[in-house]
Amino acid sequence: MVKLTIDKNTSTDYQSQYDGYWKSDGRIGESSGDLARIAEQIVMTCGVGRTLDIGCGEGLLVASLLHRGVDAYGVDVSEIVTARSNQRQPGRFTHGSVLDLPFEDASFQTVVSTDCMEHLAPEDVPRALKEIHRVAARYVFLQLATTLDRDGHWHLTVEGRAWWEAKCFEAGFRKHPAYYKVNSYESLNEDGWQIQIVLEKIPEKANDKYPLSALALERDLHMDMLREVGERSDAHVARYLWAEKFVRQGDRVLDAACGLGYGSYALAELSKAKAITGVDGSEYAIDYAHENFCSITPKLEFFRGYLPECLEKYPDGYFDVIVSFETLEHVENPEALLEEFHRLLSPGGRIVASVPNDWSDETGEDPNPFHLHVYTLDKLRAQIKKRFIPEALVQQIASGCKLTSAWNSWQKMPRKLKSIAIDTDTPPPSEWWLMVGMKDPTLNSLPYRESVYSYSTPPDNLLQFERDYKNPWLVRSMLEFHFRASESGVLRKIAQQVVHLEGAAVSPDKAAALAVLGYQLLENDHAVSTDVEIFINEIDPYVSAPFQTSHLQRFYVSLGYLKARLLKKIGKFNAALPVFHQVANADLSIFSPTLGSKVVDAAFEAGILAVGLKDISAARESWKLGVERAYKLLSCDVKEFVGEIDNPHEFPTIVAVELLDSAARCIKALRITADDSFVPLTRLYELTRDNWKGMLEERSNALQSMETMIRARDEAIAGQARMIEERWSIMQSMEAMIAARDEVIAGYKLEKQPKIKESIIALYSAVIASLRYRFGKVFYRNR
Structure with a gap:
């Protein structure tokens, strides 16, 4: 939807830009397919509560939301557009600006703005986000262009995802738990020409007590990855979304070493679990989790304690899923911790764990002072297999990993979250390993506890x-x-x-x-x-x-x-x-x-x-x-x-x-x-x-074919990227050789030394021929 929200009272002359934009562009909305996709994303992540579309233009997104049962309203700077929209849906549209919204505080459950904010000048973005924060009760859904518009001057703020997210976090928002359902993990490797950012308003007391400046002081030990920009944040939160598919309806879930609780909260919001319990040794972390998340969902509880001793209070088989990310490498005795996890799981219950993959340096030790153990896939797999049935294995990369066991073989790589054969003998390079193990349900000595269906009758026999x-x-x-x-x-x-x-x-x-x-x-x-x-x-x-x-x-x-x-x-x-x-x-x-x-x-x-x-x-x-x-x-x-x-x-x-x-x-x-x-x-x-x-x-067959095509496309793109990197390396080598040649030529009076001149020219010709041959091989190998 091409829309523009402006304010006459700012230094930027938005009104004249707005009029020129509509006259020159001539577009009044996106296709019905685009509108349906956006409306579906909004409803799936933010629900059907009262919703405001800022910069609503002709009101087509509002109409699409109304069609889905959402109590939707629109606001736009153009009186002509809002009057026309009110003829179609009376009383739904208001004349106003994002810089001074004519609504009461927290009057909308969800605030939406698509194809609007990029039309503001950068200095006006914080003021707009402050207004959005004021009128939003909980959720915000933004769609933003990251490139120049067709005419090259309607988009006044041309920035990428990281810039926009940072501004949103400064305004008092954090990522919505379903952020990575809208933005798949690997899709975040590159900003498209248009991006979606799904946000949630931080509870006021929590934001006052723990502003970003307070979090910055704890950053070496703790970070709320829902309030962080970039690859590390994406990696830590996206793995909870992956873990959610192993949580069954009615499960009791333990998040062991939950940190600031953002992952426990994501599981509570995204899964059908009955209860999520988070434990961490840091008093700061547990207080932060309480303030930020417990007031939102009754399924959550947090307590302070050190693993594994703090878990002794729970009876055998109490939990159905135990999530423990970035934990085993931190505890003195990971074997004892896994043994305790096994005791606590119900038959058929699951342990979902992650470890960094061989972060050792030249000494063979992990330079992270908080890591007591170096993990490899073989080590993790052996420890899980000793007590559980290995069920799933995933390779995860945020920004780079080792290509070999050598300490200096780290290479920058794009985000990746990919399933790997559990028993693979040739694992790919990885930054972390994520693994799921199931407690053998055939070796059961615990009384049965119905949790999936909550009751057995009625029906008479089906669930007995x-x-x-x-x-x-x-x-x-x-x-x-x-x-x-x-x-x-x-x-x-x-x-x-x-x-x-x-x-x-x-x-x-x-x-x-x-x-x-x-x-x-x-x-x-x-x-x-x-x-x-x-x-x-x-x-x-x-x-x-x-x-x-x-x-x-x-x-x-x-x-x-x-x-x-x-x-x-x-x-x-x-x-x-x-x-x-x-x-x-x-x-x-x-x-x-x-x-x-x-x-x-x-x-x-x-x-x-x-x-x-x-x-x-x-x-x-x-x-x-x-x-x-x-x-x-x-x-x-x-x-x-x-x-x-x-x-x-x-x-x-x-x-x-x-x-x-x-x-x-x-x-x-x-x-x-x-x-x-x-x-x-x-x-x-x-x-x-x-x-x-x-x-x-x-449809399933078609999706599988599409996934195969996408994988082939991604492999081709990766091949092209490698080819470009090799070509760039060759070009840099060529430039260095040319520079060296020029220095030699400058140091000699070549007109007086014909033999030296002939030798240099011959050497230079040989180097160029060699480079051409290498360049040709790279092209042939990667085409």
């Missing part, structure tokens, strides 16, 4: 893990899709261990493990038929006859569906067909209607196989069964899908949508095969994929 499983902790780490181990190898290891421990037993625990292993086998394109047949024999006790206990009946259905698909995978269609029919007719009253998507999918698959056998009549009977079962299952008591209506469960309703989505495939198939259909039967497979599940799969 403690009643029906020998080890209910397995559900979170192995079974539930959104909470289980994120790495397929870890998931397989847990499942194999459960199968081993259960032996010949027929139990929900073993059935759940078999389901994990079976679906991995189904997705393995290289699996041989004998392995598939061996596995089918293993699950046959669960699918040969129905059960009268709820969770075993669950696996009678789900493992039956898996068996039919595995038979189809190895081409045994005639054997698969009756198993699909068995699942399609299964009784779900013993368990839950949420398993209905498997039933309806089985009916659809049976129909497809019947079409292949040229039995259209049988196919239609299967599809009719699928539709009828779907609607009958959805007509059950509402509590079977939502539980308590005042505190409803989410995922069963998502499953209900999938159930209808599966039924839609059956309906499409029935219409295509009807007597009066004009659709060729060859299009059956194509058109029945035209549902939400099919579209999501296509």
Whole structure:
């Protein structure tokens, strides 16, 4: 959106600039796609509270926010524009300037300014930010140009992200916890022509007690990275956003060595954790955390103590996730600390840790006086693996790292936050290593504590893990899709261990493990038929006859569906067909209607196989069964899908949508095969994929292709950057040689010494030829 906010009473003649800008540029807004993107970002980060758009222009962003349910208003210096905007949304637009906003203090939850602030002179920016700070209750969303405009004079302040952020921090703001959702970590390597800065107003008491000047005195030991500019800030905060994906709904989280608490706060705001506890040895840090963050969210608590002794007050398995960044290298006995973390974690709980990667100098020691240990990937991996199942490994770089073990091999490098294979033997250079380890859930001796769903009934049977499983902790780490181990190898290891421990037993625990292993086998394109047949024999006790206990009946259905698909995978269609029919007719009253998507999918698959056998009549009977079962299952008591209506469960309703989505495939198939259909039967497979599940799969494939293209692009850009650096180095070498040549020539009277002159010319020609050859090799290697 091209907008301009001005004030006639300042030294800069903004009004004449404003009039000329609108006349010469002729633009009144961005595309609807740009507006939608900006509005979505604002709503996703700042919510739907009362919002002010400063420099609103024609009011198109206000309209887009209103469309999303945001109580949005606009202010602009142009009376003509605000009058025109009020004709579309009456009472929403006010004439005024960002330098003297006509609103009461803290009258808007969120203040937005896009394509406006860069039109102010640099000396007026602090005054504008002070006004924004006054009227904002909590959030600020800025979009700013960092380059000259098309005509070269409408943008009066042309500065980069660091300059703007510093001015915002001076005005009493800090980064919004979701800052790195709007600005991905690696995208911050370069300022685009336009940037977004998402801010939060610091509580008044906290800002008075801890201004930036006070923080500066503690900077060597402590820093609130939400109030810091640059690569170090980005690295320290972005890793908390990465850690958030390992926090499950209802988890208790410990942030061990939390420092000033900014990371604990980010986790509290970004995750679905029930409670976040931060601990640090510094009284200053804990007081800062209390003042700055505890007043905002009740999920947070902080206390002072030294690791690991201060954690003795907590019982075994009290926490579900422990985050400990930049800690192990600081404590005297990191092994003892990890042992204490293991005690404190619930089965299947996670340790999320980071260490600096080999910051040693020529003595072999880390020159940082606060670091007691030098860490490498091998050392970290060995310590985590000793007590936990390694689940994830990430390479992180802020500004540079060692390329070799030599103390002087540091090289400047761009920001990077990239997943690496856990067991890699050839790790890339890295500034830090971030690692996740899971406490083995199969070795459980702790009473179960339900935290994800908060209660088990209603529904009657769906969530009765403690009643029906020998080890209910397995559900979170192995079974539930959104909470289980994120790495397929870890998931397989847990499942194999459960199968081993259960032996010949027929139990929900073993059935759940078999389901994990079976679906991995189904997705393995290289699996041989004998392995598939061996596995089918293993699950046959669960699918040969129905059960009268709820969770075993669950696996009678789900493992039956898996068996039919595995038979189809190895081409045994005639054997698969009756198993699909068995699942399609299964009784779900013993368990839950949420398993209905498997039933309806089985009916659809049976129909497809019947079409292949040229039995259209049988196919239609299967599809009719699928539709009828779907609607009958959805007509059950509402509590079977939502539980308590005042505190409803989410995922069963998502499953209900999938159930209808599966039924839609059956309906499409029935219409295509009807007597009066004009659709060729060859299009059956194509058109029945035209549902939400099919579209999501296509979208996922498209995103993966896009990610591959982006990685290839980034590698090409990195190659070009290396080529430019090498060329620049060659040019500098050439300049040095030319300078040396000129000095030699100046020192001799070459006209009197022809032999010396000839030798120098020959040497110079050889150097130039050599440089041309090197230059050509660099070009060829990097093109």
